[in-house]
Amino acid sequence: MGRTEELIREVDRWSAHNYHPLPVVIERGEGCWVWDVEGNKYLDMLSAYSAVNQGHRHPRIIAALVDQAERLTLTSRAFHNDQMGAFLHQLCELVGYHKALPMNTGAEAVETAIKAVRKWGYMVKGVAPEAGEIIVCENNFHGRTTTIVGFSSEEQYRHGFGPFTPGFKLIPYGDIDALRAAVTENTVGFLVEPLQGEGGVIVPPEGYMKEAQAICREANAKLMADEIQTGLGRTGRMLCCHWDGVTPDVVMLGKALGGGVYPVSACLADEDVMDVFAPGDHGSTFGGNPLAAAVGSAALDVLVDEKLPERAAELGDWFMGELSAIGSPHVEEIRGRGLMIGVVVKESSGTARPFCEALMERGILAKETHYQVVRFAPPLVITREILEEALAAIGEVFRAPAPQPA
Numbered sequence: 172m173g174r175t176e177e178l179i180r181e182v183d184r185w186s187a188h189n190y191h192p193l194p195v196v197i198e199r200g201e202g203c204w205v206w207d208v209e210g211n212k213y214l215d216m217l218s219a220y221s222a223v224n225q226g227h228r229h230p231r232i233i234a235a236l237v238d239q240a241e242r243l244t245l246t247s248r249a250f251h252n253d254q255m256g257a258f259l260h261q262l263c264e265l266v267g268y269h270k271a272l273p274m275n276t277g278a279e280a281v282e283t284a285i286k287a288v289r290k291w292g293y294m295v296k297g298v299a300p301e302a303g304e305i306i307v308c309e310n311n312f313h314g315r316t317t318t319i320v321g322f323s324s325e326e327q328y329r330h331g332f333g334p335f336t337p338g339f340k341l342i343p344y345g346d347i348d349a350l351r352a353a354v355t356e357n358t359v360g361f362l363v364e365p366l367q368g369e370g371g372v373i374v375p376p377e378g379y380m381k382e383a384q385a386i387c388r389e390a391n392a393k394l395m396a397d398e399i400q401t402g403l404g405r406t407g408r409m410l411c412c413h414w415d416g417v418t419p420d421v422v423m424l425g426k427a428l429g430g431g432v433y434p435v436s437a438c439l440a441d442e443d444v445m446d447v448f449a450p451g452d453h454g455s456t457f458g459g460n461p462l463a464a465a466v467g468s469a470a471l472d473v474l475v476d477e478k479l480p481e482r483a484a485e486l487g488d489w490f491m492g493e494l495s496a497i498g499s500p501h502v503e504e505i506r507g508r509g510l511m512i513g514v515v516v517k518e519s520s521g522t523a524r525p526f527c528e529a530l531m532e533r534g535i536l537a538k539e540t541h542y543q544v545v546r547f548a549p550p551l552v553i554t555r556e557i558l559e560e561a562l563a564a565i566g567e568v569f570r571a572p573a574p575q576p577a
C-alpha cells in the first residue's frame with residue numbers, strides 16, 4: 172500500500188465521514204504551491220475556500236505567529252491581553268466600522284451577527300419580544316451550526332439535525348422584489364452573501380446590494396453581509412460589497428482574516444448594534460486571543476502592503492477572459508469576480524468532480540461546488556506567469572473528451 176493510501180485509510184478509520192476530499196495528502200505548502208506525501212507539487216487553486224488569500228505560510232504572518240507564540244498565546248477574556256485592541260483598531264479602520272467582536276470560525280461570526288441584530292431589534296428598534304425576523308436567501312451558505320443550517324435551503328445540510336431555531340424567512344437570491352415583499356415591521360436584518368460562494372459562485376444582478384441597502388434603511392433593518400469567503404480582497408475589492416459602493420451595517424469576516432494560519436473571525440458593526448452587548452451576553456474562550464490578534468494583524472498588513480485586492484481584480488479579469496478563450500465544449504458558463512471564479516460544466520458533460528480529478532492529475536487542485544461548478548480561487552499572491560502555466564493544463568482538461576468519474 173502506498174503512503175497516500177495508508178494515510179487516507181487511517182483518516183477513514185479514525186474520523187467521521189463528513190467529507191469527500193480529493194485523494195491527495197498534502198504535507199507542505201509555500202505561496203500558491205503545495206506538495207503531497209509522494210513529493211508531487213500542485214498549484215492550490217482553492218486556497219482553503221479563500222482562507223489562504225495571502226498564500227501558504229506567508230513569511231510575515233509566520234514571523235508574527237512565532238514571535239507571539241514565544242510570549243503569550245491565551246488569556247481568555249477574563250483578563251486583557253496586549254494584542255487584541257490594536258488588531259481590532261486596525262481591522263475597524265481598514266473596513267470602516269466603529270467596533271469589532273472577535274471570534275474564531277466563520278460560523279461563530281455569523282452567530283454573533285444574528286445575536287447582535289436580534290438584540291438590537293428588541294432593545295433599539297422596539298420589536299416585540301421573540302418576534303424578530305431575519306430574512307435570508309435561498310442557496311445560502313453561512314456555516315454549520317444548528318441555527319445556521321436551520322435556515323439553509325439545502326436539504327442535506329438540514330436533514331436529521333432538527334428541530335431548528337425559528338425566526339428566519341427565506342427568499343430567492345438576487346431578487347430585490349422578493350426582499351421588498353418580505354420585510355415587515357418585525358424584520359431586524361437581511362443576512363446575505365454579496366456573491367454566493369458555496370452556492371456555486373453566483374453573482375447577483377448589478378446593484379443588488381445597493382438596492383438591498385436602500386430597502387433595509389427604509390424598513391429600519393440591518394443589512395448583514397457575510398463576507399467570510401468574499402471579503403479581504405478575494406473578489407478584487409476589500410469587501411465584495413464595495414463593488415456596489417455599499418458599506419453594510421454589519422459585516423462578518425473570517426477565513427483570510429487568519430492568513431491561512433490560525434482561525435480568526437469577527438463581526439463588525441457600528442455602536443448602535445455593537446453596544447447591545449453587555450458583559451456575559453456573548454463570548455468565546457479563544458476569541459480575541461493574543462496569538463489570533465498578532466496573526467490577524469499581520470494578515471491585514473500583507474493584504475494592504477501587497478495590494479492583494481488590486482491584484483485579484485487585475486489578474487481575475489484577465490484570467491476569466493483566458494478561461495473563456497479555451498472554448499471548451501463542456502462549459503456552460505464562466506462567472507465570478509476577481510479571483511473567485513466558477514466554471515459551470517454542462518450537464519451533458521457529467522459533473523464537475525471528474526474535471527477536478529483530471530486537473531489534480533495535471534498538478535492543479537480545484538474543488539467542485541454544487542455538482543456542476545469547478546471553482547478557481549488561487550491565493551491572491553499568485554502571478555500571471557503561474558496562471559499561464561495553469562491555463563495550459565486547464566485547457567488540456569477542458570478541451571479533451573469529458574473525463575469519467577473515478
Ligand code: PXG
Nearest residue numbers: 220276277278312313314368397399400425
Ligand atoms: N460564511 C460563508 C460565506 C462561508 O463560505 C462560512 C460562513 C462558515 O465558516 P467556518 O469557518 O465556520 O467554516 C463559510 C465557510 C465546510 C466548508 O467544509 C465551508 C465553507 C466553504 C467550503 C466548505 O464546511 N465556507
